[in-house]
Amino acid sequence: MSSTPPARYAVTPRTTPSRNRDRMRYDRETVHAILDADFICHLAFVSPDGAPVALPMLYARVGDSLYLHGSTGSRPMRDAAEGLRVCATVTRTDGLVLARSGVHHSINYRSVVAHGTAYRVTDPGEHRTALDAIIDHLIPERSADCRPATAKELAQTAVLRLDLEEVAAKARTGGVSDEPEDIDLPYWAGVIPITRTLGTPVPDPGMPTETPVPAYLRRLVQS
Amino acid sequence: MSSTPPARYAVTPRTTPSRNRDRMRYDRETVHAILDADFICHLAFVSPDGAPVALPMLYARVGDSLYLHGSTGSRPMRDAAEGLRVCATVTRTDGLVLARSGVHHSINYRSVVAHGTAYRVTDPGEHRTALDAIIDHLIPERSADCRPATAKELAQTAVLRLDLEEVAAKARTGGVSDEPEDIDLPYWAGVIPITRTLGTPVPDPGMPTETPVPAYLRRLVQS
Numbered sequence: 001m002s003s004t005p006p007a008r009y010a011v012t013p014r015t016t017p018s019r020n021r022d023r024m025r026y027d028r029e030t031v032h033a034i035l036d037a038d039f040i041c042h043l044a045f046v047s048p049d050g051a052p053v054a055l056p057m058l059y060a061r062v063g064d065s066l067y068l069h070g071s072t073g074s075r076p077m078r079d080a081a082e083g084l085r086v087c088a089t090v091t092r093t094d095g096l097v098l099a100r101s102g103v104h105h106s107i108n109y110r111s112v113v114a115h116g117t118a119y120r121v122t123d124p125g126e127h128r129t130a131l132d133a134i135i136d137h138l139i140p141e142r143s144a145d146c147r148p149a150t151a152k153e154l155a156q157t158a159v160l161r162l163d164l165e166e167v168a169a170k171a172r173t174g175g176v177s178d179e180p181e182d183i184d185l186p187y188w189a190g191v192i193p194i195t196r197t198l199g200t201p202v203p204d205p206g207m208p209t210e211t212p213v214p215a216y217l218r219r220l221v222q223s
Numbered sequence: 224m225s226s227t228p229p230a231r232y233a234v235t236p237r238t239t240p241s242r243n244r245d246r247m248r249y250d251r252e253t254v255h256a257i258l259d260a261d262f263i264c265h266l267a268f269v270s271p272d273g274a275p276v277a278l279p280m281l282y283a284r285v286g287d288s289l290y291l292h293g294s295t296g297s298r299p300m301r302d303a304a305e306g307l308r309v310c311a312t313v314t315r316t317d318g319l320v321l322a323r324s325g326v327h328h329s330i331n332y333r334s335v336v337a338h339g340t341a342y343r344v345t346d347p348g349e350h351r352t353a354l355d356a357i358i359d360h361l362i363p364e365r366s367a368d369c370r371p372a373t374a375k376e377l378a379q380t381a382v383l384r385l386d387l388e389e390v391a392a393k394a395r396t397g398g399v400s401d402e403p404e405d406i407d408l409p410y411w412a413g414v415i416p417i418t419r420t421l422g423t424p425v426p427d428p429g430m431p432t433e434t435p436v437p438a439y440l441r442r443l444v445q446s
Contacts, residue, residue, distance in 0.1 A: 103354070
């Protein structure tokens with residue numbers, strides 16, 4: 001990150017869809033904003049027998065890299081020591097789109113698809129930074145308010161790094177797209193918003209009852 | 224579906240993780256309940272150059288099959304005419320789990336991973352049934368209250384079928400799992416519930432203002 005990164009990711013055949021190209025975005029700001037708005041990605045890789053696999057994983061973005069968290073025993077983590085071809089996809093759903101015609105029903109969504117080679121993080125400093133980033137991505141400010149990982153715990157936790165190079169965002173926003181001749185049909189049409197909400201924190205029963213909810217959690221739940 | 228399906232899906236090496244086996248479920252009831260609780264899956268496949276790809280897709284379950292909706296022009300849809308190896312993964316997030324130690328932070332979630340070969344649906348009757356199922360999975364009862372697809376529209380819409388055979392559910396539920404020696408540490412610990420909410424329907428501006436919101440939509444939004 002010492003040099004200034006370009007404002008847009010390169011457009012490649014892999015990141016150019018055959019349809020709906022108007023929904024694509026390649027600028028870093030949009031890609032980063034979508035990645036920062038979720039915490040679960042689906043990581044696709046090819047298993048040794050040639051079959052595709054997609055697994056959900058926690059992640060965080062740090063600059064132009066994604067850090068992915070998994071068990072040291074899981075297949076992608078074992079296979080990634082020398083580099084594993086992956087595709088990491090993040091999708092947030094924002095609305096149900098009800099058109100007058102069946103085929104124009106859709107959803108509003110924001111997604112990012114990142115292609116590349118993921119590597120297992122081996123540098124202890126980067127390893128710790130990545131785990132803290134994943135915790136703070138779930139719950140901002142939390143990594144400074146819990147017991148840090150020991151060296152042994154770090155060794156038992158695998159983190160993959162995927163540098164963002166071949167990456168694109170795709171989004172559908174706005175209202176209904178009906179055929180002009182369907183506009184007067186007597187069906188309700190419109191959008192139903194979808195929101196994700198964090199509820200009231202449920203304290204662990206083993207905690208003293210007077211333990212206050214930290215300010216960073218109160219802010220998170222209200223946001 | 225004429226014979227009674229088994230109550231459990233077969234356990235295979237592919238559906239047996241190396242860790243956290245206590246989180247796995249293979250019974251049809253659990254697998255179906257998770258599939259029915261979401262409407263976006265991530266479909267992994269291997270592109271012709273050997274690279275893995277994961278794309279978000281709408282889906283619905285009908286019996287022991289998943290129907291996946293995509294553009295006829297998209298790569299997996301074009302490639303699936305003669306069968307495409309895929310992995311379809313569905314993940315719902317239910318809570319942020321804040322442990323006293325950094326490494327035990329986690330999330331509560333429910334996921335299903337289905338492996339198999341997907342085929343493009345070519346039978347017109349099955350095609351229409353699948354599209355209606357996908358609409359009704361997003362919005363129950365909706366397919367009967369919109370304009371049905373024409374034959375031409377059906378031809379422009381691709382649906383894949385993936386039969387559920389090698390499939391498993393994985394879930395984390397419950398509270399914090401801390402090391403016994405960490406229980407008295409002075410950090411807040413507990414679970415923050417995550418819920419997905421449907422908001423007030425936003426009518427399309429082109430609709431007459433007196434158009435009532437249908438009962439099935441009012442029920443959906445209140446549920």
